[in-house]
Amino acid sequence: MVLEIGRVCIKIAGRDAGRHCAVVDILDSNYVLIDGATRRRKCSILHLEPTAQKVELKKGASHEEVKAAFAGIQLEVLATKPKHAAPMPKKIRKSEAKSAQAAPEKKGAEELIKKKDSVKKEAAKKNEIDAEIVSEEKSESSREAVQGSQKEKPAAKKKSAGKE
Amino acid sequence: MPEPKNRTHSVREIKVKTPGGKVVLQFRRRKPKLAHCSSCRAKLPGIPSVVGRMSSLSRSQRRPERPFAGKLCSACARKVFMQKARSIGASS
Numbered sequence: 279m280v281l282e283i284g285r286v287c288i289k290i291a292g293r294d295a296g297r298h299c300a301v302v303d304i305l306d307s308n309y310v311l312i313d314g315a316t317r318r319r320k321c322s323i324l325h326l327e328p329t330a331q332k333v334e335l336k337k338g339a340s341h342e343e344v345k346a347a348f349a350g351i352q353l354e355v356l357a358t359k360p361k362h363a364a365p366m367p368k369k370i371r372k373s374e375a376k377s378a379q380a381a382p383e384k385k386g387a388e389e390l391i392k393k394k395d396s397v398k399k400e401a402a403k404k405n406e407i408d409a410e411i412v413s414e415e416k417s418e419s420s421r422e423a424v425q426g427s428q429k430e431k432p433a434a435k436k437k438s439a440g441k442e
Numbered sequence: 443m444p445e446p447k448n449r450t451h452s453v454r455e456i457k458v459k460t461p462g463g464k465v466v467l468q469f470r471r472r473k474p475k476l477a478h479c480s481s482c483r484a485k486l487p488g489i490p491s492v493v494g495r496m497s498s499l500s501r502s503q504r505r506p507e508r509p510f511a512g513k514l515c516s517a518c519a520r521k522v523f524m525q526k527a528r529s530i531g532a533s534s
Contacts, residue, residue: 288527288530290523291516293507295520296509296522327523328527331530
């Protein structure tokens with residue numbers, strides 16, 4: 279049989295017509311398994327035209343082995359990239375988009391409020407401290423004043439008593 | 443006299459017999475002819491003959507998925523590939 283394992287052929291029918299391929303396995307008197315620049319699949323021998331070239335392949339060789347064999351005779355092989363499903367585009371409603379915009383604003387407001395509170399607390403603390411200082415001063419001055427007034431009061435009383 | 447829009451070569455006249463027995467002229471748009479193989483002049487299947495909509499169809503709707511589709515019939519295309527395969531053998 280002309281179509282032995284490893285025989286390089288050209289596919290003459292179908293989508294892959296005109297491309298090189300190698301016979302990888304003989305399935306039937308009418309069908310063979312091909313691989314190479316074509317898709318790896320079962321093919322009718324009527325749709326293959328053998329060439330004079332032959333490649334060393336084991337029966338049922340994998341795509342990688344065919345690729346290596348073809349590289350030796352400078353022929354290209356069908357390369358398929360692994361397909362990764364793209365993430366589904368998520369539809370964002372206008373209302374959701376607006377709320378998403380408002381949320382960072384709210385957060386900013388909360389932070390501002392917190393800052394204000396802390397500032398207030400600091401101010402209150404400062405005021406308390408100041409008040410204490412002031413009160414201390416006042417108490418000192420008041421003691422003096424009281425002492426002074428005590429001195430004055432008896433004088434006043436005397437005066438008032440004198441007047442009366 | 444036909445209307446101005448019907449006075450053109452892309453419109454053809456048809457004689458139609460009405461239920462009342464009268465023969466009346468009607469006007470129909472001409473369809474483009476089918477595509478033919480450029481080497482053997484056989485009619486090419488898979489290529490529609492549509493009036494004015496060809497550009498709106500998708501690429502896969504306009505011709506089969508095969509090398510030389512729309513230009514050569516399947517038999518003529520096979521001859522081309524066979525020649526290619528035999529020339530490879532001859533050169534090597």
